Amino acid sequence: MLPGSLLRFSVRGDEVVPHFLLENDLPWLRALVDERERFVGRRTCELEERLREPLPCASPAGKRTLASHVLLRLRGIQRRSAVPSRVARAKLFGEAARSPGCSDGVLASVAASLRVTPGELSDSLFSDLPGESLVAPLEEPLCPGQLALRTNLLLAQALLFRATKLTIEAEGNSRALVRHAKLRGLICTVAQREQPQVAALELSGPLSLFRRTLLYGRTLANLVPQLAWCKSFSLHAVCSLQGRPLALELRSGDPIFPGGEPRAYDSRLEERFARDFRRAAPGWDVVREPEPVAAGETLVFPDFALQHRLDPSRRWLLELVGFWTPDYLARKLASYRAAGLSNLILCIDEERDCANGDLPPGALVLRFRRRVDAGALVRLIESPGYPASIDTCLTGN
């Protein structure tokens, strides 16, 4: 992660303002990228030295150090050295200890024994070590805009690395955010929401209760790329900077590198179901990852919403359950009932029952094996009288 001395921000009151690289930075970023190209084949520490010196055009010192840091860490296509570096070191320094004397003589004799020139041996000596390795050409040319976005992402993450607590309001992709946070040991609570389609999440770690700790900063920082995939988001963090807590705001539109396109579906199962359902029910829309639904003090993240095109009151939420036990389903259903969620269907894979036991009574459950039967589901939601009861257990194919 970025050392503290490289962080570029200013403080306005109690707020941190990150100094992102913008369009007006592109000329000097171009010069930086050109310098890297010019140094291909020379030692990385020489490039590092050069990047500390003035550029042909004006550049803000702090931002330039930050961009240089990113540039120096880009790995290119590595060239193999004439002799593996470890072999070169073992032979040369071993021989030098055995026969002390003229360094050049020792270098020449070891090079001859390895059937390379002294120059090649010398070049191979530390070519595997950072700083001493040679600057390699990049696989794809880097444009200044890309360098700016990568730098901005690193800056945003580095600031969040010092975060003690996060609040995120996100539209879309909120399920991935919650999953990411929970898998990595954070406590995720639902905060007050203003708009129904927006999930408001508060993220912190267990130890945050006792002190302002940076222990969870890495996990919080790793959320940033996920945010770039949300339809819209705003993030509020409390960061420990300059020895005091400061507020950091990030929102959609900030120049943060997205790091790649999100996958449309989490699994083949989901993808296949969406395709099958669209074919089987032309009068219905299938919405992937609809807005989360509050269930008591927690949030439910359905996989799909099934919405009738002509009748807005006919809306079903669908969750595809992976590995499950009857207890797990019972708890899940209890929380849904408590929240008054009667339009939710659970699809459970019969082959993924992790315990022996009956399903909890009163569950609207569609069983499947490997593939959800879209036809059976259409029959269920189209049948007259629904939603009449959630006490039906259907069996699919």
Next chain:
Amino acid sequence: MRLVFDRGTVLIPDTPQDVDLADVRGLLWDPRVKAYRAPARRYIEVMKDLGRRGIPFSDGVPFWDPARSQDPRGLVTAPGDWSAVALRPYQEAALCAWELSGRRGLVVLPTGSGKTRVALAAMARTGLSALCLVPTRVLLEQWLREIRAVYADKVGCFGDGHRDLSPVTVATFESAYRHMDRLGNRFDFLVIDEAHHFGSGLRDEALEMSIASARLGLTASPPRSGSSLARLAELIGPPVYELAVSDLAGRFLASFDAITLHLDLTDGERGTYEELMSIFRGAFVQFRRLVPEGSWQDFVRAAARSAEGWRALSAFRQARKLLAFTSAKREALRSLLNRHQGSRTFVFTADNESAYAIARAHLIMPLTCDIGAKERHEVLARFRTGELRALVSARVLNEGLDVPDADVAIVVGGALGEREHLQRVGRLLRPTPGKRALVYELVSRRTMEVAQARRRREGLASRVTAQI
């Protein structure tokens, strides 16, 4: 009511409504999960307080391993797993002091005096499941070797790409910091090597998140400042036993001579140095005028905000780089290496770049943090057998590394001050019959190195004085 371990904390998830835990020591109400919570470090304290109040509870905190039928809590089951660990009288006294302090505290002994032996004996005598925390990957390997020599069962390793857990496990500080939320309830005893790294806030959470009640910190240079020392006392315990180099020199540690060689810059180097330093001084003096109490860090922060400050910092860096390996140092090093061809020699530099430059110029094997674990291991083995006579390093050799035979150190440059110097000198103090170690320090005249060298010597002198 049940106590459970939750990611480095102790949680009481289902407090009965008629029980008030608000003033139980260590517990706080966590509104996020609607339960009482305490840092794992306070586990015993919480249990005792609940017991005193007569509040019934079941304890689900310690890790319960169903595979260990005899003692599923994970205690080291067979004392026979440990061979006898022979101790010198002062090591025995240190262990005794630690036990008398309720199995908590810092043992402060000079480098080379066998702190690890004290820890091994403590683990063997207590028979507790133990997690040893070490600062570097090099020390991880070394501790594993040392424990395996006296402990017959499998030794776990957590760090440097390994994730093996056993009742006796060694972990790096970084791995412990990142994974103590899962490891925190598995060990009853924490051994913390180079414990002075804790107490300043950095990675302290690793110690917060463990339920271990027995804690032994080892260091040669404990922090002297009030706040760090107080925090260490909270996390590990207070200093319980302390000896200085002079207490052991001659009998248990080798004696040494420290020689400072004052060297001149060439005319070209002098001109460049003065030019760079005048750029730096201009900005620094101006900063001092505006912020008389400002620290170096304050200056760096302020300087990074202006082009002038930026130039000053750049000039300072270049001046330091110039001093790292001057022509005179190059010649002096050549001469010293020739003079001590038959000795085992460490060359210490300020940075890796200088280490590689020396390695190329004098064909000495570098041992830096960039060198992989396997190669490092081979290099140290070759150094032990005498196949390599000298090693050059910036920081890897500073701390804890067990290299028994070195007898000459040449300090070409340093960046970290007195503590670093003390540790470097300590590398030479492992005793062999008739040994008198030599420490050379190469200092460029009329440069910033003169003051640095003076501070290092003062630091060394204060630690050489008895401090029992």
